[in-house]
Amino acid sequence: MLRQRTTLTYLILLAVFEFTSCKKDAIQTESGDMNFNIEYHADNQPLIFDTIQYSNSAGNFFSVTQLEYYISDIVLIDMEGNEIHRNDIHYINPRKDSTIQFTIAGVAMQNYSSMLFKIGLNSNTNKTGFLPPTIDNQNMFWPDPMGGGYHFLKLEGHFMDTLGAIQGYAMHLGTNACLVSCRIDKQFSLKSKSQTMTLRMNINEWFKDPNTYDLNSGNYIMGNQGQMLKIAENGKDVFTLK
Amino acid sequence: MPVWKKRTAAITAVAFLLLAGISACRKNTDTDPLVSSEPTAYDLDYPSHFPPMPIPSNNPMTKEGVLLGRYLYYDNLLSLNGPKSGLSCSSCHNQALSFSTNGSGTSVLPHVNLGWNKSFLWNGKVEGTMEDIMRFEVEEFFQTNLDALRNDPKYPSLYRNAFGSEEITYERTEFALAQFFRSLVSYKSEYDRVILMQGVDTYSDDEADGYLIFFSEKGDCFHCHSSTLLSDNSFRNIGLDSVFTGDNLGRYTVSQNPADIGKFKVPTLRNIALTAPYMHDGRFSTLEEVIDHYNTGVKKSPTLDPIMTKPGKELGLQLSVQEKKSLVAFLKTLTDTAFTSDKNHSSPF
Numbered sequence: 001m002l003r004q005r006t007t008l009t010y011l012i013l014l015a016v017f018e019f020t021s022c023k024k025d026a027i028q029t030e031s032g033d034m035n036f037n038i039e040y041h042a043d044n045q046p047l048i049f050d051t052i053q054y055s056n057s058a059g060n061f062f063s064v065t066q067l068e069y070y071i072s073d074i075v076l077i078d079m080e081g082n083e084i085h086r087n088d089i090h091y092i093n094p095r096k097d098s099t100i101q102f103t104i105a106g107v108a109m110q111n112y113s114s115m116l117f118k119i120g121l122n123s124n125t126n127k128t129g130f131l132p133p134t135i136d137n138q139n140m141f142w143p144d145p146m147g148g149g150y151h152f153l154k155l156e157g158h159f160m161d162t163l164g165a166i167q168g169y170a171m172h173l174g175t176n177a178c179l180v181s182c183r184i185d186k187q188f189s190l191k192s193k194s195q196t197m198t199l200r201m202n203i204n205e206w207f208k209d210p211n212t213y214d215l216n217s218g219n220y221i222m223g224n225q226g227q228m229l230k231i232a233e234n235g236k237d238v239f240t241l242k
Numbered sequence: 243m244p245v246w247k248k249r250t251a252a253i254t255a256v257a258f259l260l261l262a263g264i265s266a267c268r269k270n271t272d273t274d275p276l277v278s279s280e281p282t283a284y285d286l287d288y289p290s291h292f293p294p295m296p297i298p299s300n301n302p303m304t305k306e307g308v309l310l311g312r313y314l315y316y317d318n319l320l321s322l323n324g325p326k327s328g329l330s331c332s333s334c335h336n337q338a339l340s341f342s343t344n345g346s347g348t349s350v351l352p353h354v355n356l357g358w359n360k361s362f363l364w365n366g367k368v369e370g371t372m373e374d375i376m377r378f379e380v381e382e383f384f385q386t387n388l389d390a391l392r393n394d395p396k397y398p399s400l401y402r403n404a405f406g407s408e409e410i411t412y413e414r415t416e417f418a419l420a421q422f423f424r425s426l427v428s429y430k431s432e433y434d435r436v437i438l439m440q441g442v443d444t445y446s447d448d449e450a451d452g453y454l455i456f457f458s459e460k461g462d463c464f465h466c467h468s469s470t471l472l473s474d475n476s477f478r479n480i481g482l483d484s485v486f487t488g489d490n491l492g493r494y495t496v497s498q499n500p501a502d503i504g505k506f507k508v509p510t511l512r513n514i515a516l517t518a519p520y521m522h523d524g525r526f527s528t529l530e531e532v533i534d535h536y537n538t539g540v541k542k543s544p545t546l547d548p549i550m551t552k553p554g555k556e557l558g559l560q561l562s563v564q565e566k567k568s569l570v571a572f573l574k575t576l577t578d579t580a581f582t583s584d585k586n587h588s589s590p591f
Contacts, residue, residue: 049501050499050500051501133290133292135471138470143458145454146459156548158544166544168547168549168551169551170548170549218553220552222459223458223459
């Protein structure tokens with residue numbers, strides 16, 4: 001009788017162990033890399049640098065000559081609402097081949113409901129010298145006499161002013177208050193070990209929604225907190241996921 | 243004398259001679275820079291807040307390679323019977339002037355911190371690595387006749403020390419020069435001590451005011467002459483002209499992109515007080531003239547850099563007399579006398 005009870009106990013323990021192991025196997029998913037290519041448009045027109053051929057909602061006829069920014073604080077949200085945080089900081093410059101895309105490595109191969117990220121650096125990282133001293137990062141320094149840290153965005157080019165003369169513009173964002181929060185509410189999936197997705201930046205969104213920004217009202221915003229905040233607010237939806 | 247004593251004496255004598263010979267050889271290796279057993283890694287020294295300098299795996303820096311490059315830099319054999327016959331690199335690049343020259347009409351870019359560059363010459367005609375620009379200098383600019391080096395008694399051993407054999411080739415010549423150029427690193431100016439090393443030294447009131455002008459929108463210099471290297475290595479039109487012809491077309495002559503008309507390489511401002519004249523054509527003789535250009539002399543054109551067109555400053559910075567003086571005072575703090583007097587960079591002849 002004792003032997004029978006002992007055997008039964010062992011069988012029960014074995015069953016529990018197997019069940020636990022199977023359950024653990026069931027929730028383990030493979031992981032892969034999300035590689036993000038970035039396209040640039042001005043509304044429906046692909047961006048070609050250095051040519052004044054684009055028109056924004058304020059009626060400015062403009063070009064883009066320089067575009068640099070940081071993407072950071074990426075959050076992937078799965079279908080159950082779980083958040084996967086990535087603290088990587090990515091410097092992006094579409095005019096430099098080595099920095100035209102970024103990768104989120106080692107994420108679960110599953111469906112995701114949305115994605116959040118910042119254009120710029122949060123207050124913990126927006127400090128002079130925080131980033132590795134690469135040439136790109138050093139060229140993005142926000143001077144210490146102006147608060148320190150880094151430029152979040154440099155968007156520069158030329159536009160035709162109200163008199164038809166060609167002027168320059170420089171939309172430079174920096175300082176903690178001007179961190180841009182982006183949210184993409186579109187379901188996407190990682191289905192392989194390495195998968196490429198495409199983000200699209202609409203340059204014209206920097207100049208609208210909620211603030212229609214006329215370059216004639218301020219073509220150089222660095223150091224003007226009010227104008228920087230307008231552009232930063234507009235930046236929330238410059239990106240879409242293709 | 244017993245046989246064993248004779249044998250012992252003979253062995254002792256031979257051993258003594260061998261030891262003396264080995265000692266002599268070792269002594270020669272230690273004291274004679276032209277004799278080396280194998281290349282020794284070169285300790286390239288610069289602060290941790292500098293960007294990492296890219297060094298190709300096929301041309302690591304060695305003491306022997308840098309030494310050979312230094313000899314070549316100062317030797318007019320490099321140009322013997324070529325279009326620049328009689329000249330060496332140092333003919334136009336004087337160490338005391340941060341490896342630039344004070345000649346009128348042309349402004350040569352200084353040979354300082356070039357190891358961080360990816361484009362060279364005012365219009366960026368040569369792009370790539372230090373080895374690429376040395377290839378241009380040796381094979382196109384000087385059109386070096388390698389026989390001139392082969393026939394010089396010191397070079398075979400210098401090449402052997404640096405590269406393992408006495409063979410003198412264009413690649414080895416260019417590699418050695420590239421190593422020497424990479425060794426030309428400047429980081430010991432007053433600016434470094436005060437700002438980048440955060441308080442090792444202090445500025446005068448004038449210098450401090452000038453620093454604030456440089457690194458604020460008052461002067462806005464920092465956007466192009468950024469932080470550590472004091473250049474972002476880009477090409478920009480800073481309003482020197484409104485009509486562009488000939489060499490003044492700048493980067494356009496290389497890229498053929500109309501957007502590059504009038505753009506020139508942003509030079510480093512390290513040791514800028516020593517490297518007059520200024521701009522690609524040497525049109526300004528003093529720092530004061532340079533600042534006057536930015537202050538009131540900017541000329542408009544379609545490719546004028548957007549940074550130059552801030553509201554209220556469409557035609558220049560509008561600095562006061564005192565502000566201009568302060569800015570010059572700050573620029574002078576970028577001078578690194580340790581670099582300009584470093585014997586390791588000087589002529590070995």
